């Protein structure tokens with residue numbers, strides 16, 4: 425089953441008289457359970473593409489379907505609910521609330537779901553176990569190390585049990601030991617059947633312990649890997 429389908433997608437940015445063509449005629453299909461590495465130098469359009477998949481930005485033209493939903497057709501409030509249920513995001517800057525405990529950071533995005541306390545706690549605990557950070561649950565986020573902060577961000581992304589995990593330069597602020605730990609967590613998510621998209625130019629992803637598809641981006645176009653099986 426195709427979980428993400430992108431056809432003829434363009435994104436222009438207008439600033440003053442300048443019109444910048446950041447994504448050009450992008451075609452990309454991702455199968456459920458696949459891991460896709462979006463690789464390309466800085467400025468090639470990786471973050472712009474991930475933002476569009478997350479429904480945080482919209483294409484100027486073309487089509488994007490996520491889990492069969494045409495994102496462009498969803499009104500904003502439905503879009504944020506859709507994102508909350510189906511998409512987990514892990515970004516380079518972890519965006520944690522530093523004065524809250526690790527546990528509360530993970531719980532915050534679940535609040536709109538209006539769960540009963542035991543169910544909320546179970547979801548938070550499960551996500552923290554999966555991200556190997558359960559032992560720091562009560563510590564305030566501001567006191568955690570960089571690697572630990574990222575694991576809290578991973579747990580937060582997993583809490584609602586989304587099908588799709590988007591990672592933007594996830595290892596950029598990690599030392600190599602923590603970057604390798606991140607690859608192990610990805611392997612676990614992959615084994616759980618999650619669909620994973622990672623934008624990165626970190627060569628450490630060549631050490632990924634499972635098969636992933638590399639999609640090469642250059643100047644806003646995909647130059648290789650746009651279809652499953654086309655490695």
Ligand SMILES: Nc1ncnc2c1ncn2[C@@H]1O[C@H](COP(=O)(O)OP(=O)(O)O)[C@@H](O)[C@H]1O
Nearest residue numbers: 437439444446465466467468469470471472473
């Ligand atoms: N909001 C914006 N307004 C104008 N230009 C932008 C905007 N967002 C991104 N760009 C431009 O689009 C190009 C691709 O950016 P980005 O997707 O961030 O690339 P990458 O993540 O691969 O480094 C860059 O040249 C960037 O300057």
Ligand SMILES: [Mg+2]
Nearest residue numbers: 470471592623
């Ligand atoms: Mg980027």
